[in-house]
Structure formats: C-alpha cells, structure tokens
Amino acid sequence: MSEILFEIARPHVALITINRPEARNAVNSAVATQLDAAVKRVEADPDIWAAVLTGAGGVAFCAGADLRQVSEGGMDGLFTPDGAFAGFVKHRRDKAWIAAVEGFAVAGGCELALSCDMIVASEQSTFALPEVKRGLVAAAGGVYRLPRAVPRAIAMELIATGDRITARRAAELGLINHMTETSGAVEGALALAERICVNAPIAVRESLKVARTALDHDDDTLFQMGLDAQEVIKLTEDFQEGPRAFLEKRAPNWLGR
Structure with missing residues (x-):
C-alpha cells in the first residue's frame, strides 16, 4: 500500500494524503521518500497550480516522527536531501500549498502544517509542539515558524510548555486561515485552492x-x-x-x- 496518495482533486489542484491512519499518519522512511517525490511532481507539472496536503483517517493530520522506526534505526530515514524531515519541510516550493488538518497536528505533524503557506483545520483539530516534553527540540522548523505565525509571547509559551491549542484558539491567533466543521477540512482546503486558481x-x-x-x-x-x-x-x-x-x-x- 502506498504511504502517500496523489490525485488531481480539482482542476489545477493536487491532493496529497499521508496514508498511514493506523499509525496516526506518523512519518516513516516511506512517507518521507514518497512525499518528497510528490512535492517534485507538483512543482514540475505546469498544469498543477496549487496543492493540498492532508492525512488519512480523520483522527490525525500527522503525529510527527514514527517513534517505532526512530527507536529501531534512528532519525536518518525520516529525512531526504531536498526536503529534510518528511521530505517536505525544507523543500523548494513555488506553488501554493495548503495544509488540511483533521484531528491533531503535533510535533513533526505541526511542523508540516507550519511549512505550508496556509492552513485549513476542522473544529476538532489541535496543534502542538510537544518536543520539550520528551527532551527534544522542534527542529524541523517549528521553533522558528511558529513565532512567525502567531504573536511572539504566545509562540514562546507554546514552545516552552509543549501544550496543545484547539483549532478555535488557533483561528483566534491567526495560525489557521479557515476553521470548518468536523470532517470538512479537505473540502475547505480544496475550496481555498480553487479560489487561488482563479488567478494567474x-x-x-x-x-x-x-x-x-x-x-x-x-x-x-x-x-x-x-x-x-x-x-x-x-x-x-x-x-x-x-x-x-x-x-x-x-x-x-x-x-x-
């Protein structure tokens, strides 16, 4: 089974889905390699103007790194030369990318969302960078992208405590563009992508x-x-x-x- 699903969901809009619902869409080496390839496919195709990134299953957008793989073989397999963590967070991307968050986006999953240009999240979604609770650093972009996305004092609190915030609070802070009903994040993100694709x-x-x-x-x-x-x-x-x-x-x- 492919760990990354790729489809053209609307004219000029690609939908990329992390397809590991049984593992809360955690990033393993297959996800990193296939997501890296999906980014390159989107960026190289002149007929794709925007992309939506989401996770399968409705429970989690992404739970971050697959800790089972990390415990068995370390972190190296979760990185690619062009995209770094998950084959995504440092990738050169020119097209518009939208994260569609259903459920929790935590640790590396939150960093995936933060590395997109825009975020649409359903009302039951939550966000967190809990790395400090495990003696780690949100080094895949979280520690500098979150302070760019929300007020500095709030970002410092979230990074230092590792606490979660709800989608409603994220919307109040300007972290997300739109909040949808439960199970509506993908449709909301595709609708936003369509609005973008009306333009040159x-x-x-x-x-x-x-x-x-x-x-x-x-x-x-x-x-x-x-x-x-x-x-x-x-x-x-x-x-x-x-x-x-x-x-x-x-x-x-x-x-x-």
Missing part, C-alpha cells in the same frame, strides 16, 4: 515567493524583489490576458506561461 498562476507564484521572505529582508530588498517579480510576469502570455479579459468583460483564460 505565475503571478500567484511570484507573489508568494516575495511574501514568504517578508520577515527575512529589509524593505529595500523586498521592494526590489517585487519589481523583479513583476518583470518576470511581463514576459508571460498571461500578462496580456489579464487586462484583455477585463476590457472584454469576461473571465480570463490563464495559460500559466
């Missing part, structure tokens, strides 16, 4: 490229990055299609080139 795909990618680095550079650097992104757009066929569609009072026909 290269424009979305170039805009996200700058936005992702907003906390890493000064204003002058970011301003120039925005200008550089606009120059990329000017070379595309979609650059003419947008104004033409507006003048002709019709929906644009984006080509993604």
Whole structure:
C-alpha cells in the first residue's frame, strides 16, 4: 500500500494524503521518500497550480516522527536531501500549498502544517509542539515558524510548555486561515485552492515567493524583489490576458506561461 496518495482533486489542484491512519499518519522512511517525490511532481507539472496536503483517517493530520522506526534505526530515514524531515519541510516550493488538518497536528505533524503557506483545520483539530516534553527540540522548523505565525509571547509559551491549542484558539491567533466543521477540512482546503486558481498562476507564484521572505529582508530588498517579480510576469502570455479579459468583460483564460 502506498504511504502517500496523489490525485488531481480539482482542476489545477493536487491532493496529497499521508496514508498511514493506523499509525496516526506518523512519518516513516516511506512517507518521507514518497512525499518528497510528490512535492517534485507538483512543482514540475505546469498544469498543477496549487496543492493540498492532508492525512488519512480523520483522527490525525500527522503525529510527527514514527517513534517505532526512530527507536529501531534512528532519525536518518525520516529525512531526504531536498526536503529534510518528511521530505517536505525544507523543500523548494513555488506553488501554493495548503495544509488540511483533521484531528491533531503535533510535533513533526505541526511542523508540516507550519511549512505550508496556509492552513485549513476542522473544529476538532489541535496543534502542538510537544518536543520539550520528551527532551527534544522542534527542529524541523517549528521553533522558528511558529513565532512567525502567531504573536511572539504566545509562540514562546507554546514552545516552552509543549501544550496543545484547539483549532478555535488557533483561528483566534491567526495560525489557521479557515476553521470548518468536523470532517470538512479537505473540502475547505480544496475550496481555498480553487479560489487561488482563479488567478494567474505565475503571478500567484511570484507573489508568494516575495511574501514568504517578508520577515527575512529589509524593505529595500523586498521592494526590489517585487519589481523583479513583476518583470518576470511581463514576459508571460498571461500578462496580456489579464487586462484583455477585463476590457472584454469576461473571465480570463490563464495559460500559466
């Protein structure tokens, strides 16, 4: 059985599912290898404009590292050269990625969600970085991505205590984009992806490229990055299609080139 399921769930939208519900979708070497391949497939396919990442079973988005594999062979198998943990958290990604969280996203699972651009979570979902409770560090991005996603004081508390927060609290803090009813996270994430795909795909990618680095550079650097992104757009066929569609009072026909 494949540990990662891949499907085109909507036009231009890929749905990637961690398929280990019996293990709370914990990351083993097969998940890491196959998720790494799924990321590369999404990023290389010009007809895929957005991707949704979720976990099977409805109980857990992802419980983090598979501790059975860690106890038997260590952590190395959970990393890939391009994606690091789970083949995902450090992967170079230009497309829009949305985490659809059903149930708990803890430890490395929370870090997977944090490494996506957006999060949609159902109302029964919870989030936590409990590594300190086991004498560990949330080193797959959690210790720096969480302070970028929620107020600093709250992030420090969650990292230092390892405590869980509910989806409702996560929504109040701005950690998640949308909260859905139970079992509705995937549909909610796909709906968000469809809203993204109404727009020019290269424009979305170039805009996200700058936005992702907003906390890493000064204003002058970011301003120039925005200008550089606009120059990329000017070379595309979609650059003419947008104004033409507006003048002709019709929906644009984006080509993604």
